[in-house]
Amino acid sequence: xxxxxxxxxxxxxxxxxxxxxxxxxxxxxxxxxxxxxxxxxxxxxxxxxxxxxxxxxxxxxxxxxxxxxxxxxxxxxxxxxxxxxxxxxxxxxxx
Amino acid sequence: xxxxxxxxxxxxxxxxxxxxxxxxxxxxxxxxxxxxxxxxxxxxxxxxxxxxxxxxxxxxxxxxxxxxxxxxxxxxxxxxxxxxxxxxxxxxxxxxxxxxxxxxxxxxxxxxxxxxxxxxxxxxxxxxxxxxxxxxxxxxxxxxxxxxxxxxxxxxxxxxxxxxxxxxxxxxxxxxxxxxxxxxxxxxxxxxxxxxxxxxxxxxxxxxxxxxxxxxxxxxxxxxxxxxxxxxxxxxxxxxxxxxxxxxxxxxxxxxxxxxxxxxxxxxxxxxxxxxxxxxxxxxxxxxxxxxxxxxxxxxxxxxxxxxxxxxxxxxxxxxxxxxxxxxxxxxxxxxxxxxxxxxxxxxxxxxxxxxxxxxxxxxxxxxxxxxxxxxxxxxxxxx
Numbered sequence: 001x002x003x004x005x006x007x008x009x010x011x012x013x014x015x016x017x018x019x020x021x022x023x024x025x026x027x028x029x030x031x032x033x034x035x036x037x038x039x040x041x042x043x044x045x046x047x048x049x050x051x052x053x054x055x056x057x058x059x060x061x062x063x064x065x066x067x068x069x070x071x072x073x074x075x076x077x078x079x080x081x082x083x084x085x086x087x088x089x090x091x092x093x094x095x
Numbered sequence: 096x097x098x099x100x101x102x103x104x105x106x107x108x109x110x111x112x113x114x115x116x117x118x119x120x121x122x123x124x125x126x127x128x129x130x131x132x133x134x135x136x137x138x139x140x141x142x143x144x145x146x147x148x149x150x151x152x153x154x155x156x157x158x159x160x161x162x163x164x165x166x167x168x169x170x171x172x173x174x175x176x177x178x179x180x181x182x183x184x185x186x187x188x189x190x191x192x193x194x195x196x197x198x199x200x201x202x203x204x205x206x207x208x209x210x211x212x213x214x215x216x217x218x219x220x221x222x223x224x225x226x227x228x229x230x231x232x233x234x235x236x237x238x239x240x241x242x243x244x245x246x247x248x249x250x251x252x253x254x255x256x257x258x259x260x261x262x263x264x265x266x267x268x269x270x271x272x273x274x275x276x277x278x279x280x281x282x283x284x285x286x287x288x289x290x291x292x293x294x295x296x297x298x299x300x301x302x303x304x305x306x307x308x309x310x311x312x313x314x315x316x317x318x319x320x321x322x323x324x325x326x327x328x329x330x331x332x333x334x335x336x337x338x339x340x341x342x343x344x345x346x347x348x349x350x351x352x353x354x355x356x357x358x359x360x361x362x363x364x365x366x367x368x369x370x371x372x373x374x375x376x377x378x379x380x381x382x383x384x385x386x387x388x389x390x391x392x393x394x395x396x397x398x399x400x401x402x403x404x405x406x407x408x409x410x411x412x413x414x415x416x417x418x419x420x421x422x423x424x425x426x427x428x429x430x431x432x433x434x435x436x437x438x439x440x441x442x443x444x445x446x447x448x449x450x451x452x453x454x455x456x457x458x459x460x461x462x463x464x465x466x467x468x469x470x471x472x473x474x475x476x477x478x479x
Contacts, residue, residue: 012161044179049161052192053184060160090160 001025002082006039009089015046032063033076035086050088060091103459105416106171107424107445108152109432110138110454115154117172118445123422123436126445132172136161140411142199143458144225146207150460153210153226155196163193165212167226171460183212183220183229189236191216197252198411199226206262213253217244217269221281234282235267235275240303244272247306247325254410255310257320266310266320266335273305274322276335287335292327309353309410313389315360321390323353323365323410330390341390346377351410352425356438357417361389364415364423364439366408374407383423383439399442400433409453416457426452 007021016022022039024030030038033055040047050061055076057063063070064087070078080086107118107126114131115138133156140155150171157163165182166175185191198213210226213219218236220229235253244251247270255268265277266287273288286303293305306325313319322329322338326349329338342348347367356362364385369377376382381404382397406429413425423439426432430449433442434457 044181045177048164048181049158052162053181054190054192056192058160058162 001027004030004035004038004080004082004084004086006035006086006088011090012046012049012088015049016043029079029081031076032065032070032078032080032086035080036076062089062091063087064089103418103461105418105422105457106143106150106152106460107432107434107455107457108141108143108154109426109446109449109452110141110154110411111426111430111450111452112137113450114138115141115172116446116449117152118432118434119171120434123416123418123434124443126434128446129172132175133166137453139453140196140199140212141454141456142201142210142226143456144201144210145458145460146201146204148461150458151225153199153201155199155212157195163195165196165199165226165229178227182222182227183214185218186231189231191218195250195252197250197254198256200256200258201226202258203260203262205260211256211258213256213267213269215250215252217241217251217253217272219253219256219267219281232281234277235284238275238284240272240286243304244269245304247271255307257310257312259312259317264334266312268307268310268322270308270325271304271306273303273307274310274335275303287331288338289336290331290338290340291322291324291329294326308351311353311355311363313355313360313363314357316389319389321353321355321363323350325349326371328353328365328390341386344391344393345384346382346395349374350408352408352413353410354413354415354423356421357415359387359421362387362438363390364413365393366413366425368407375405379403379405381427383425383435383442385439396435396439396442398440399435399444401431404429406431409451411454412452414456416459418459422457424455424457426455428452 024038066084105120109116114134116130118126120126136156136158142153144151153167166177194215200211202209210222219232222229253269257266275284276287291305308323310322318334328342330341331338350367352366354364381400384393406427416422420438423435428451431447432445435442
């Protein structure tokens with residue numbers, strides 16, 4: 001079993017009891033979508049903040065795997081290997 | 096009788112582009128303001144449900160980053176609850192996602208717990224548990240006209256929901272699509288736009304496709320509704336079968352607001368803007384206009400309002416309360432909010448320099464929510 005860690009921005013941490021990251025375990029590599037399913041399973045409000053009800057990543061939510069934004073890879077189908085950092089960051093947007 | 100238990104207070108909820116403010120008053124002239132709640136999220140819809148002697152404030156919240164949701168407070172904003180799974184969620188198979196909640200409409204006293212919502216994408220929803228869970232109205236969602244409905248500048252949404260006392264007759268207005276009517280409580284829907292202009296379309300008098308900005312019912316005359324259109328102010332006396340212009344006497348027929356008196360026949364308020372291409376008050380003078388004869392004549396109401404104003408008032412940024420005399424409230428895109436305790440004869444400023452005002456709703460609060468309690472809530476810490 002491998003451990004995976006998802007780092008959360010400060011603004012989302014109150015939704016998970018103040019934790020700055022969530023962890024999950026899996027056999028081998030997982031996709032970003034599977035990882036989100038796993039870490040948000042106990043946090044449905046967090047899940048809705050990240051993805052809409054069709055499962056799509058919200059427009060101004062960015063997820064980086066080892067520094068690469070997943071929209072430039074395979075989106076939620078991007079594979080994450082054990083030890084790779086998964087970081088959620090909101091876009092710098094608005095006025 | 097306990098005088099505290101029957102003391103009247105007033106709450107005015109102000110939804111803006113960057114959060115919610117709550118104002119409270121015992122006389123509708125002096126107001127205490129608390130907020131922002133939900134800072135940096137827009138609040139395009141508010142419903143204040145005062146049925147059953149309780150006060151529940153429901154808000155449609157939308158974060159540009161984190162999406163839309165519905166939250167409610169049963170303690171006048173001291174705390175907020177958001178159903179974990181989301182109050183409004185498109186069901187599997189629709190391949191749609193909620194974009195924005197445009198309307199939250201608590202139904203009649205005779206139907207406690209029933210709350211309607213109008214949303215973007217164009218959809219109508221109904222809750223029977225006080226707004227904690229809504230179900231999609233499939234009759235409208237599956238309507239064969241859907242593919243021909245369009246988006247107004249603010250998005251494609253059902254923004255007005257009017258339910259008659261029986262609960263069987265429901266009118267919905269959408270931008271763009273126009274007015275749709277159900278005679279079976281929302282099971283089936285037909286367009287009812289005869290007489291409403293869609294001057295911007297190749298056929299200016301289509302069956303549907305109008306850009307109706309707001310509709311409101313005459314509380315005392317069955318079958319009578321009023322509409323503020325994208326140019327045009329109208330009235331129907333036959334549940335939308337025919338609409339006729341009531342714009343004569345107004346300085347302009349463009350605008351977004353349509354309010355009606357909660358009890359008195361023939362009384363409505365509009366806030367005209369100069370034109371589609373010039374969305375400022377006529378002569379840049381901010382005024383409310385009121386009719387007392389169902390739109391046959393209009394009176395300009397300007398006392399207490401600025402002589403120079405270049406901001407628009409959006410469709411839900413205006414409201415009435417249920418007191419006697421009725422209170423009239425509105426806010427501008429410049430963040431100024433005004434209240435009148437005398438049906439619009441005179442206005443006082445409640446707040447200024449807030450973010451763009453998207454929605455205001457006002458209610459008389461009685462029973463346990465005394466003035467003292469309201470002021471305590473107003474000074475309580477505000478959740479983010």
